Structure formats: structure tokens, C-alpha cells
Amino acid sequence: MIVPLGxxxxxxxxxxxxxLACVIARRQLIMILIGIEVMINAAGLVLVAASGYWxxxxxxxFVVFLMALTSAEVAISLxxxxxxxxxxxxxxxxxxxRMNG
Amino acid sequence: MSETLLFLIPLLPLFCAVAxxxxxxxxxxxxxxxxxxxGVAGAFLLTLLxxxxxxxxxxxxxxxxxxxxxxxxxSFAVHFDRLAAPMTLMVSGVATLIHLYAVGYMHQDRDYxxxxxxxxxxxxxxxxxxxxxxxxxxxxxWEGVGLCSYGLIGFWYRKLDNARAGTKAFLVTRVGDVFLxxxxxxxxxxxxxxxxxxxxxxxxxxxxxxxxxxxxxLLLGACGKSAQLPLMTWLADAMAGPTPVSAxxxxxxxxxxxxxxxxxxxxxxxxxxxxxxxxxxxxxxTALYAATCAMAQREIKRVxxxxxxxxxxxxxxxxxxxxxxxxxxxxxxxxxFKALLFMGAGCVIHLAGDENDIYKMGGMARRGPGELVxxxxxxxxxxxxxxxxxxxxxxxxxxxxxxxxxDPLYKIFWGVGVLAALLTAFYTFRLVYLVFxxxxxxxxxxxxxxxxxxxxxxxxxxxxxxxxxxxxPALVGGHERLQHWLGDLxxxxxTVDHHLEWLLVGLAVVLVVLxxxxxxxxxARFRNAWDNPLSRFLLRGWQADAVVDRVLVRPFxxxxxxxxxxxxxxxxxxxxxxxxxxxxxxxMLLRRLTTGRLSSYLAAFAWGFLLILGWLLLQLxxxxxxx
Numbered sequence: 001m002i003v004p005l006g007x008x009x010x011x012x013x014x015x016x017x018x019x020l021a022c023v024i025a026r027r028q029l030i031m032i033l034i035g036i037e038v039m040i041n042a043a044g045l046v047l048v049a050a051s052g053y054w055x056x057x058x059x060x061x062f063v064v065f066l067m068a069l070t071s072a073e074v075a076i077s078l079x080x081x082x083x084x085x086x087x088x089x090x091x092x093x094x095x096x097x098r099m100n101g
Numbered sequence: 102m103s104e105t106l107l108f109l110i111p112l113l114p115l116f117c118a119v120a121x122x123x124x125x126x127x128x129x130x131x132x133x134x135x136x137x138x139x140g141v142a143g144a145f146l147l148t149l150l151x152x153x154x155x156x157x158x159x160x161x162x163x164x165x166x167x168x169x170x171x172x173x174x175x176s177f178a179v180h181f182d183r184l185a186a187p188m189t190l191m192v193s194g195v196a197t198l199i200h201l202y203a204v205g206y207m208h209q210d211r212d213y214x215x216x217x218x219x220x221x222x223x224x225x226x227x228x229x230x231x232x233x234x235x236x237x238x239x240x241x242x243w244e245g246v247g248l249c250s251y252g253l254i255g256f257w258y259r260k261l262d263n264a265r266a267g268t269k270a271f272l273v274t275r276v277g278d279v280f281l282x283x284x285x286x287x288x289x290x291x292x293x294x295x296x297x298x299x300x301x302x303x304x305x306x307x308x309x310x311x312x313x314x315x316x317x318x319l320l321l322g323a324c325g326k327s328a329q330l331p332l333m334t335w336l337a338d339a340m341a342g343p344t345p346v347s348a349x350x351x352x353x354x355x356x357x358x359x360x361x362x363x364x365x366x367x368x369x370x371x372x373x374x375x376x377x378x379x380x381x382x383x384x385x386x387t388a389l390y391a392a393t394c395a396m397a398q399r400e401i402k403r404v405x406x407x408x409x410x411x412x413x414x415x416x417x418x419x420x421x422x423x424x425x426x427x428x429x430x431x432x433x434x435x436x437x438f439k440a441l442l443f444m445g446a447g448c449v450i451h452l453a454g455d456e457n458d459i460y461k462m463g464g465m466a467r468r469g470p471g472e473l474v475x476x477x478x479x480x481x482x483x484x485x486x487x488x489x490x491x492x493x494x495x496x497x498x499x500x501x502x503x504x505x506x507x508d509p510l511y512k513i514f515w516g517v518g519v520l521a522a523l524l525t526a527f528y529t530f531r532l533v534y535l536v537f538x539x540x541x542x543x544x545x546x547x548x549x550x551x552x553x554x555x556x557x558x559x560x561x562x563x564x565x566x567x568x569x570x571x572x573x574p575a576l577v578g579g580h581e582r583l584q585h586w587l588g589d590l591x592x593x594x595x596t597v598d599h600h601l602e603w604l605l606v607g608l609a610v611v612l613v614v615l616x617x618x619x620x621x622x623x624x625a626r627f628r629n630a631w632d633n634p635l636s637r638f639l640l641r642g643w644q645a646d647a648v649v650d651r652v653l654v655r656p657f658x659x660x661x662x663x664x665x666x667x668x669x670x671x672x673x674x675x676x677x678x679x680x681x682x683x684x685x686x687x688x689m690l691l692r693r694l695t696t697g698r699l700s701s702y703l704a705a706f707a708w709g710f711l712l713i714l715g716w717l718l719l720q721l722x723x724x725x726x727x728x
Contacts, residue, residue, distance in 0.1 A: 024707050027700065093699040100697030 008049035015042035029081050029091045033074070040070055104154060104162040107179050110147050110189060111228035114140040118221035125214025134204045137217035141200050141224050145193035148186070155186035161234055168237075172293050178234035180298065184429070184590050187583070188231045188361060191433050195353045195440050196224045198557040202444050203345035205553030206451075216256060220349070223249035227354050231361065235295040236285050239362070243281065243326070246355045247274050253350060254342040266341040273335040277325015281362075284318035287311075301368040309373065316376025319366060320383060323359030327413045329387045334645050336410055337394075340402040344447030347402060352409050352443050353436040360416040360432055364425045367592060377421045378510060381503065384417025385517040390643065392524035396531070397639035399630065400457040401446045404532050407642075408484060409439055411521060415499045418518055422502040422511065423593040426572060426584045431499055433583075434491035434568045438483035441561035445477035448554055449536055454545020459535040460630055461543035468547050470555060474537050479562035485529040486522060487613055488606075491568030496522060497609050498574065498595075504605065505597050519612065526616025534624035542627065576602050 015038055022035030044063045051059025085091050117140030125133045154160040159182025168175040181189070200220065207213055226245025233239035248271075255267025289295055291311065292303045307315070323329070328336035339351050350356075363370060363380065370376055391410035398404045412435045419427035452469040453462050466474035483492035500522070504515045573579020576599055584591050630636070638644060696702075 020707060020710075023703055024700070032699075032703070096699065097697035100695055 003049075005049055005053045008045065012042045012045040012049070015039075015045065027092050027094055029084070029093050030078075032093060033077050033081070037070065037074070040066065104160045104181075105164070106147070107151055107154065107160065107162045107181050107232070108164050110144045110151070110193070111179075111225050111232060113143045113147070114221045114228065115225040116140065118218045118225060121214055121218040121221065125218060130213060133214055133217055137221055138197065138200045138204065140221050141193055141196040144224065144228065145190070145197050148189045148193055151181065152186060152190075154181050155183055159183060159185070173289070173295075175235055175237050175295060177238060179232040180234035181232060182590070183587050184364060184425070185231050187429065187433060187586070189228060191436050192224065192227050192231060192354050195436050195561075196220075196227075196349055198560055199345050199349045199353070199440060199444070201553055202348070202447070202557045203343075205551035206343065206345050206447055208551060212256070216253075216343070219249050219252045219256075220346070223253070223350060223355070227358070230358050233297070235297060236288065236300070237295050239297070239365075240281065240285060243358065243362075244278065246350070246358065247271060247278065247326075250274075250339070250350050250355055253346040254339045256342055256346065260341075263341040266335075266338040270335040270339045273332055274325045277322045277332050277359075280318045280325070281322025284315055284322060287315060287318070297365055301366065304369040304372055307369075307372075312369065313373040313376050316370045316373045317379060319363065319370060320376070320380050323362050323417075324383060325359070326362075327356050327359030327417070328410050329359070329383050329414060329417060330390060333387060333391070333410055334642070334649055337403050337406045337642060340400070340406050344402070344443060344450065347406070348440045348443035348447070351406065352439040356409060356413055357416065357432045357436070360413065360420060360428050363417070363420045364428055364590075367420070367425050367590070370420075371423060371592070374508070377423065378508065379421075381418050381421025381511065381514045384414040384419075384421055385503075385514040385521070386414070387411065388414030388418065388521040389517050389524070390414075392521040392528065394639050394642045395528040396524060397631075397636045399460055399640065401449060401459050401462075401532065401536065402443070402457060404459070404528060405439065405442055405446060408442075408525065408528065409435075411525060412439065412484070414521070415496060415518065418503055418514060419499040421514075422499070422506050424498075424502045424595075425590055425592040426581075426587055427495070427499045427502050427592075429587070430572045430583050431495040433571060434483070434495040434565070437561055437568050438480045438490075438492055438565035441476065441480035441558060441565050442484065444554070444558055444561070445473065445480060448473055448550055448558070449477070451550055451554070452547045453543055454547060456543050456545045458543075459532065461545075462536045462541070463539040463543075463627060464537065464541045466537050468541060469550055472555075473550075473558075476558040476562040477537070478533060479565050481529050481533050483565040483568075485526040485613055485616065486609060488610055489569065491565055491571075493609065493613075494569035494573065497606060498572065500609070501595065501597065501602065501605055502593065505595070505601075519608065522609065523612045523616050526613045527620050530617045530620035531624050534620060535627070538625060539627045574602070576606070 019035045019038030019040075019042060022038065023032050026032055026035065044066050047059040047063050047066070049059075051057065051063075081091055084096070088095060117136050121133050121136055159180055161178060161180050163176045163178040166174070166176045200217075203216070203220065207216055210216065223246055226242045226249060229242030229245065230239055231242075233242060251267045251271040253267075254270050255264045258264045258267075285295065288300055291307055292300050294300065294303075304312070321332070325332045336351060336356065340347055342351075370380070388411045391407040391414065395404050395407035395411065398407060412431070416428045416431050416435070419425075419431060448469065449462065449465050450457060452465055452473075456462065479490075483490040486493045486496045500515060500518050503511050503518060570579070570582075572581055572583035574595070575581060581595075584594065641647070
């Protein structure tokens with residue numbers, strides 16, 4: 001393996017924290033979705049790296065599944081964002097607080 | 102003819118009561134009335150027919166076994182003996198006359214079925230008391246007459262006062278019944294039986310201290326039913342009922358049940374000298390108390406109610422002085438003249454257009470049949486104790502027996518009784534003068550008197566005048582028939598020399614003349630009622646109701662209020678409700694966590710993730726430390 005596992009893990013961790021920060025800090029639904037994508041890809045990076053490190057294919061198979069899942073998720077959530085934008089004229093997450101207690 | 106026929110005496114009125122209860126409103130009115138009168142008249146005729154059974158030791162008949170458990174063996178049995186027979190005859194006879202009178206009195210009332218069924222049921226219960234062979238059956242009748250009395254006092258229940266009077270009578274007599282119940286249970290615990298004759302036979306084996314307490318318990322029980330001090334407050338209010346009810350229940354029969362009970366258990370109570378003195382004291386004090394109250398009453402029926410209390414007080418004195426004859430004699434004559442007076446009062450009230458106030462009457466004889474004044478007067482002179490009437494002989498007998506009692510304490514009771522006799526003469530003639538003398542002062546329109554309301558009075562008037570022959574003293578050549586009839590049940594015989602007897606008779610005559618004289622001076626020509634604190638005090642029965650209210654009702658209400666407001670609401674409710682309120686406000690706080698905003702959920706999610714991560718790190722560090 002060309003790149004040491006530790007480096008990959010550090011990059012993945014940085015990616016994950018950036019995604020998390022994006023999810024928490026931003027108020028736009030689209031930005032939150034992008035943050036989630038980044039976090040999922042950070043997890044995928046770890047899986048690929050682990051697959052290379054232990055010379056097992058399982059991790060890479062898992063990443064393929066992850067991609068399929070991500071694309072499905074994006075398709076549905078973007079459709080919902082469009083719908084919400086039509087319905088309420090906004091995509092700011094905190095505007096949708098009608099399920100408060 | 103067998104002795105089982107004795108059961109027909111009480112069961113006939115019961116049968117008629119049930120029949121009227123079930124079918125009274127569906128049958129023609131006349132049929133219900135005839136049925137009601139037939140029930141009691143049949144009982145009266147049967148008593149006459151079966152009279153020979155009372156002779157000797159009496160006859161005991163068992164219908165069926167009611168309770169049988171261990172040593173407790175109570176059968177539904179009657180004991181028709183020398184004491185029960187005259188009482189049965191009086192109850193059924195007077196009840197027959199009053200039923201006839203009631204048919205006339207109630208002829209416009211629409212609830213005749215309820216009235217006559219209750220009246221017949223009352224006669225049944227009263228006869229059960231009289232004929233009962235054991236105390237539990239007696240208690241059954243005892244409660245039965247209380248129930249019927251309650252239903253009949255509040256007969257016109259649409260007026261709240263009447264219903265209240267019924268409730269009051271029921272509750273106050275119930276106080277006495279509790280004591281009677283205790284006495285019954287104690288007697289059973291002591292003797293292992295409730296049969297009256299067995300208890301009387303074993304009475305001598307009971308320790309004397311216990312006898313005294315039993316005597317006082319029985320006295321209190323009798324006080325409740327017979328409206329004696331201190332349980333007398335209900336009788337005056339009981340006059341809210343229809344007049345035939347007052348005549349039957351609250352003059353002739355039920356209020357004398359207490360006296361009859363004491364006579365039945367006389368062998369037991371006569372063993373306690375202190376108890377006997379207590380009975381005499383209660384009787385004497387009630388006689389005086391009620392006589393003073395009767396002097397100031399304005400309502401005709403209340404005058405008679407207080408005089409009933411007073412006369413029953415004389416009967417108690419007689420029992421206390423040790424003479425069952427004296428008590429029964431006065432009981433019988435009183436039943437005649439007091440029923441007569443009440444029925445006469447009913448006629449007078451009819452003529453005055455349902456007016457009760459004697460100050461708004463006067464000259465009543467000219468407003469109705471002229472003979473009314475004579476029959477009423479016959480009852481009145483009997484009550485006042487005018488010589489040769491029945492009341493004269495019976496009351497004189499009582500006072501004589503109290504006077505001749507060896508205990509010097511009884512001289513005081515005799516003095517009280519004499520004073521009460523003077524007051525009796527006064528208030529009786531006051532009543533007669535206010536009702537019949539002068540001109541009519543009211544404004545009511547007279548109702549016509551049906552014939553049925555007039556001729557039963559004649560029969561009773563005759564009995565009131567000649568009833569003294571039941572037990573005419575030897576002094577005037579009589580044979581003391583009742584004394585001889587009762588035999589060994591009669592108690593102490595009269596043993597005095599005739600000089601003393603004549604002296605007491607002379608005193609009685611002086612008292613009557615004095616009472617009449619004062620009443621004549623004050624009331625022969627109408628003047629308005631005295632209105633001073635004393636008369637108001639007497640009018641309200643010595644403020645007895647206010648005293649009971651202060652001593653019993655208010656503390657009880659205060660206690661109930663404390664239990665409700667202090668314990669139930671302030672303690673129990675406050676704890677439970679307080680806890681639930683706290684829980685509610687706590688959950689209202691927690692509810693704010695659910696903001697519905699995505700960002701806060703995500704932040705919580707992140708913080709939770711960090712927390713788990715930190716915990717994992719901690720585990721790692723610790724695991725590394727171990728390694």
C-alpha cells in the first residue's frame with residue numbers, strides 16, 4: 001500500500017468533522033444534505049483504506065453499496081427539498097418546526 | 102279453635118296493609134277503606150274471641166323458627182297473657198275507631214292507599230310489640246312502628262317541614278333504639294336467651310350492678326319511643342302528620358310502647374332500686390317539663406302533644422313506683438281520652454278551615470255540630486282529672502303509689518307529679534276556653550264534618566268517662582279489677598289506710614278546681630296571649646331544640662366539616678392533586694426539549710456522538726493503562 005493507513009484515517013477524520021460541522025452550522029437544507037454526503041464519503045474512504053490494508057474485498061463491496069444508497073438518498077431528499085420549497089417558499093431547516101412539543 | 106289463631110291478630114292488619122299497598126290504587130276507593138277498617142276491626146274481634154287464652158299463665162304459640170344458631174333459638178312466637186291481652190284489645194279497639202275516623206278525615210286526599218297501608222302496617226307492628234314472646238321479635242315491631250311513624254309524620258312530604266319532622270322523629274327515636282339494642286345483646290350474653298319470660302325468670306341471677314345498667318339502658322330505649330326526657334324533642338314536631346296519625350301513633354299506642362316494654366320486663370327492672378328511682382325521676386321531670394310547655398303552646402295539636410309527653414311521664418312514674426297496674430291503667434285510660442282529644446282537635450281544625458292556632462279559634466261549637474263541645478269536654482275533664490272520670494282514677498292511683506313508696510326520695514317525685522297535675526288542669530281548661538268559649542276570632546271557612554268523623558268520638562267519650570271502672574279503687578267500692586286480672590304481673594299492691602287515700606283524693610280535687618279557676622280567670626273572656634320571655638321560653642319547649650342543636654348537632658357538624666375540609670380536602674386531596682400538579686409542571690418543562698427544529702436535533706445528535714466517542718476514548722485509555 002502506497003499511502004500508510006494512518007494518513008488515510010486522518011484525512012477521513014478531517015473530512016468527517018468538516019461534514020459534521022457543515023451539518024450543524026448551516027441552516028439550508030441543501031447544505032445539510034451536502035454535509036451528510038461528505039460524512040458518508042469519509043466513511044467510504046475508511047472502508048476502502050481498510051480493504052487495502054487487510055487485503056480483503058469486503059470493504060470495497062461495501063463502498064459500492066454505499067454509493068447506491070447515497071444516490072438513492074440524494075434523489076429522494078432533493079425531491080423533498082424541491083417540494084418543500086414549492087410548498088413554503090423556503091429551504092431553511094428551522095422554518096419547519098411544526099412538530100414541536 | 103286452636104291457639105295458632107292468635108297469629109291472626111297481628112297478621113290480619115299486615116295482610117290488609119300488603120293488599121292495599123299492592124292493589125289500593127287500582128281498586129275503588131271504598132274497597133281500600135273497607136279493607137283497612139276490616140283489618141283492624143278483625144283483629145279487635147279476634148282478641149275478644151280469643152280472650153280466654155289469656156287466662157292463667159297465658160298462651161304461647163309458635164308459628165315457625167326464625168333463627169336457630171347454636172344456643173340462639175328464636176322462633177316467631179306470640180305470648181298472649183294477662184298483660185298483653187288488655188293492651189292488644191286497646192290497640193286494636195282504638196285503632197278501629199281511629200281508622201273509621203281517618204276514612205272521614207282523609208276523604209279528599211288522593212294518596213289514600215299509602216295512608217291506609219302505612220296505618221295498617223303500623224297496627225301490625227304495634228301488635229307484634231305487644232304480643233312478642235321474645236325480645237328480638239319485639240325489637241322487630243319496635244323498629245316497625247318507628248318506620249311507620251316516620252312515613253306517616255312526613256305523609257304530606259311535599260312540605261319540607263313535614264319531611265324534616267319525620268326525619269327528626271326517626272333519628273331521635275333511633276338514639277333510644279341503639280340503647281335498647283345494646284340491652285338486648287347484653288341480656289342474651291348474660292342469660293343465653295331472648296325469651297321474655299325466661300329472662301324474667303333468670304333475672305335474680307344477674308349481678309345487681311349489671312341489673313342497674315340494664316335498667317338504665319332499657320329506660321333510655323323506652324325514653325326514645327315514649328318521648329321522655331332527654332329524647333323528647335321529636336314528639337311536638339311529629340304533629341306535622343295527619344291528625345288520625347297523631348291520635349293513633351303519637352297519643353294512644355306507639356308512645357306508650359316504652360311503658361309497655363318496662364312493664365314486660367318489670368321482674369327484671371324491679372330488682373334495681375336505683376334504676377326504679379331513675380325511671381320515676383325521668384317520668385316526674387318529663388311530666389312537669391311537658392306540662393309547663395303545654396301551658397304556652399299556641400297550636401292545638403302541640404298542646405296535646407306536650408300533654409301526651411306529660412301523661413306518659415305519669416306512666417313512667419307508676420312503673421318506677423313499682424305498680425304495673427297503675428301504669429297499665431293510666432295507659433289505657435290515657436289512650437281513650439287522648440285519642441278522643443286528638444280526634445276532637447281534628448274536627449276543630451276542620452271547622453276552623455285548617456287553622457291550628459287556638460288564638461284564632463273560639464266559639465267553635467257554634468260553627469259545627471253542637472255535640473262536639475261535649476265530647477271534647479269529656480276528654481278534657483278526663484285529662485284534667487276531674488273526679489269520677491277515668492283520668493281522675495288512673496292519675497290518682499299513680500300519685501298514690503308514688504306517695505306510698507317506702508323510699509323518702511319518692512316524696513319529692515310525688516310533689517313534682519302533683520305540681521304537674523295542677524298545671525295539667527290549667528292548660529286543659531285553657532285549651533277548652535280558648536277553643537270553645539267566646540266568639541270566633543279566625544277567618545277560615547269551615548269544612549263540613551263527615552259523619553264518620555263524629556260518631557267514633559262518642560264511643561271514646563263514653564270510654565273516657567267510664568274507663569275508671571276498669572280499676573275502680575276499693576275506696577269507692579270498686580273491685581280493682583285490673584289489679585286482680587294482672588295477678589302476679591301487677592307489681593306492688595295498694596296498702597294504705599283510707600284516711601290517707603281520702604286526703605290525696607281531696608288534694609286532687611283541690612288541684613283540679615285551682616287549675617280550672619286560674620284558667621277561668623285568665624281565659625273565660627278572651628285576652629291576647631302573654632308575650633314575655635318566659636312564655637316564649639315555654640313555647641319553644643324550654644329551648645330544647647336549641648340546646649340539642651348546640652350540644653350535639655353543631656359539634657357534629659363542626660367535626661364533619663373538619664373531616665371534610667381538614668382531612669379529606671386539605672390532606673388527602675391536596676397530597677394527591679399536589680403530586681399530579683408537580684408532575685404536570687415538570688413534564689411541561691421537559692416538553693420544551695421537543696422544539697421541532699431540525700438544527701437542535703442535529704446538535705443534540707452531534708453532542709451525543711461526541712459523548713459516546715469520549716467514553717470510548719476513556720475506555721481505550723484505561724484499557725491501555727492496564728495493558
